[in-house]
Amino acid sequence: MGGRLAFQTVRINGLVRHAPETGVAQKIAPRILAQIKRLQKDIDPFFQPVPSHLFLVGCSGCFLLDQGLSRQVKCGRKTMKHIILGWEKTVTKSVEYAESIIDTVREPLIVLDQDLRVVSVNRSFYAVFKVKPGETVGQLIYDLGNKQWNIPKLRELLENILPQKTAFDNYEVQHDFTTIGRRTMLLNARQIEQRKGMPRIILLAIEDITVRKEMEQEIKRLAYHDPLTNLPNRMLLTDRLNMAKILSDRNQKKVALMMLDIDKFKEINDTLGHHIGDLLLQVVAEKLTGILRKEDTVARFGGDEFVLVLPDQKDVQTALKVARKIINAFRKAVVLEGHALTITSSIGISIYPDHGEDVDTIMKNADCAMYRAKQAGRNQYHLYNEECRDGTIQPEPHL
Template sequence: MNEFVKIREQTRESEGLQAERNRSEKVMGEANQILNKFMDSVVDGLALFDSELNLVEMNRTALSTNPRRPGKEGLLGKNILEIAPDLKRTGRYDRYLEVIKTGKPFFGEDLVIHHKFGDRQLAVKSFKVGEGLGIVTADITGLRKAAEAISRLAYYDHVTGLPNRMLFNDRLTLALSQAHRKKQKLAVMFLDLDYFKSINDALGHSAGDKLLRAVGDRLRSFMRGGDTVARFGGDEFLLILPEISGEEHAARLAQRILQAFREPFMLNNHKLHVSTSIGIATYPSDGKDTDTLVKNADIAMYEVKKCGRNSYQFCSSGEDGEELSEPELCEAESRQKEAPFPEELAGLRLLQQITGVVLGTFDSGNVFRQITDGLVHCLGYTSALILTLDGGKKRFEVRALSLQRRLSPQIDKKLGFSLGNLSFPKDSRLNGAMRSAMRGRVVVTKTLAEIAYPLISRKACSTLQELARTKNHIVVPLGLETKMVGAILVTSPREQVSEQELTMLQTLARVAGQAIKSADLHSQARHSEEALRRTLKTVRRTLEGAVRILSSIVAARDPYTGAHQQRVANLACAIGKEMGLSEEKIEGIRIVGLLHDVGKVVVPVEILSKPGPINPLELSVVKDHPRVGYDILMGLDFPWPVAEIVYQHHERLDGSGYPRGLSGSEILLEARISGLADVVEAVSHHRPYRPALGIDWALDGISRNRGTLYDPEVVDACLAVFAKNGFRSRWTQKGMAKPKKILFKGLQGVGLLD
């Protein structure tokens, strides 16, 4: 009869456990729904694979990067090679297997050709998750395009697409190094189009740019694989011919170029006949460095100009490649002056200087200041001012202003306001000169009021002109591609304004426009980087939210466990800090502390709150909570191995822990720290099955088991933490019951629930 009663009681107990398990499975289902929502909230793509690389789960973002058409249901369970067959050919599949084997993450990039979204560049991070693999993909297409645009802007001419002067110098330096090492010859050709200015004046700069592009394309057609054709500036081109047999090789190419230029260029239904003058310098006879070769080729080209153009000539330099004498150089440079504008060479130097500034900075304001300062202090203008539309495209603002030094202290005092603070709405009543400038035309006037009124009063204009003694006032439009975004205003003390002067000012305006474009591209790249950082912050906040949700689920079922997890997290972080761990690793330990008992969602509440000893069956249910916690957390993409640490937090140094009986170095350092903090908190605070034992009992217990159950370094750090009065006083609770000595036995082994 007693046996029958006993069996009936066991049956009831089993039925109660089964009902609790059913409730636990429901809670698990709800937790999985939360995790699924979390995965879909992550901005980056996330895919999880098992140990054989079969797809277990993926979020919406990862699905959108898959160029194949099947939906999520059609992909789950498939091997990664079925989803992306090219991984085997590229070696990425073997790398993923290595990640699973070693646990070492792998970073890479992939180009995905998508049927809907086009080519996309993805940053890929793969890492071990449990026994399987996790892959995170971030779309960096925008960042890559911005970086390529900035790089192209720095090294290529924006009109012809050819290498610019900076890239030409780099390639010539490399070619000279190789020629010296291999004892070979090379040639540099300097080409200048004949009468190009006449074409610009007759057909406009737009046609001139098209002609320059056509010339660049025609020159490219003659180049070998290792040759370089670059635009030097204006209508000048440079060619590098490495590994030539002698001067006859360069001569044959020059003849072919001259012959090709006899064919007309078609531009806007116009047949344009353009010739070119070519100067040639060879290494090592005409120079052994970049500057000397280019300068001597330039001088040889001007010898051709002197003799009637449309031909070529080799440089006749001194012995052993010496640079030409200063008188010869000055004579060659003087032939470039075809107009009375006396500052032409200074203007060329200014252009060279400012171009270097544009390539070296993304600060358009710095470029504008360089331009206005150069116009005033190098070229002798009385004043120079640059106006641009502000970021909101609603107001014109002064971006840079330079005045002759003799005028600076007088003008503001005379006017009663500062020109540098001048600002006016875009839809202000502009005068005819400014309206023309905004339509892309250069305007030259004799009186300042014609360009400045009504933005500045007539009286102020008269005062300025009288004080500065200006004779001409020039407005040059500042364009960004086809859109006018501002103007350069200069006042000149000279009686005449030459064509070369206007051309130089227009070139400076184009440089200023390029500076705006560079700044815009840099701003876009910076905004992309900031967006990526915001995304990472969002992911971190989302992870924090998931941690809070999971922790609250545990606390809702067992309030003791919720408070216990918070205290364990605080103590574990203090131990990590005492050991000198990094802030990043301490943050991971904090997350583990808050989640280490999340697996208790499957443990019946009756067991967790049972006031007396638990039986072996109940103990087996409790001991399963590290594995359950691991299963819950393994799907979350933490920056730390949170799931594995939770799995190990009841393992002990001598192998007597559970659930896997790990020992020594098999146990992660974070798990050793979290496990020790777990024991100290459990012993020193009240438990349903016994009163609190006190912090002194807990510290004495871990000291006795130092080196057997617990890591010595972790124990020492914990003792050091409690040696500090501030931490100990916060930890100690008033009114703790004095423990009985026999209760302390639980600390010696692994019988404690936590």
């Protein structure tokens, strides 16, 4: 409208809002009008300042109403300049006050416009992600930190999910940042309405849950793994064995189960101490892991007993070949803190479904075969058979 203001009521209450038109017009100096427009434009809608005054501009000049609307002070056009300066100062203080509150939020916050360009961020964002204001405000979010924020899952959230909803919470994203390393984040996004006729802005709150996820992983590891050898424990072994059985039924393949016991391990503990015994268990775990395939499982069953699960076996010969590898791998002496130890083991083998139709039976038959190997002189493997069940010892020869 140039220098003529068909103004209505102007109220600053977080956002600049316009009441219905009053149908009045007043000649306003272009410089003062520009100041008013600039104030309206520059007020950050996110921080929502709340100054204490209401202004009414009409044909009889400018009226200043206090917060309770209980008195009116008529002012001319000249006095209006001082009112605008006071208005600007009040808005600035309100913005600074609101910004200081937002900066106390520990989670990083980003405000985006509809083009996904950064309007504002809080202090925590700068601290956590090691970026500077000059590299942030006005930038496309994907370009932040030399395009470190060009994250496919973030694009999915902002471009596909959020446009269909006003809010979306607990959107988990993992990403490797050049500056701060790998992070796991929960993103909470909101579309926020501005005053009528203005596009929405997007508030993105970022919760860094990296430490929490690491703790959860550690708790899970401790629940399913042996703390000494870091091998699967009995609980995880049962899950793996059940899964191998299901796949065996589906693919018409066999599952080999081996029970391995370190020969005369008690003597090592009694003569050299439990510390050397623990070191020996770790060596055995490492050797067994190195022999098996990635899809196989080796678990510590308890004490000096280990269980090996070999899924997807065509026939029993493959399992026997692995048993021979284990026997041969243990022949070389191991030196632990100056003590040269020769490890031997007794291994019992059972095959699913040849030697049992359920997990408990297969485990029991492998254990039986292992004790038959011990009775036959140790340092050998024994394949379960009917003679084993009947008490007749017929160990398989090993190479």
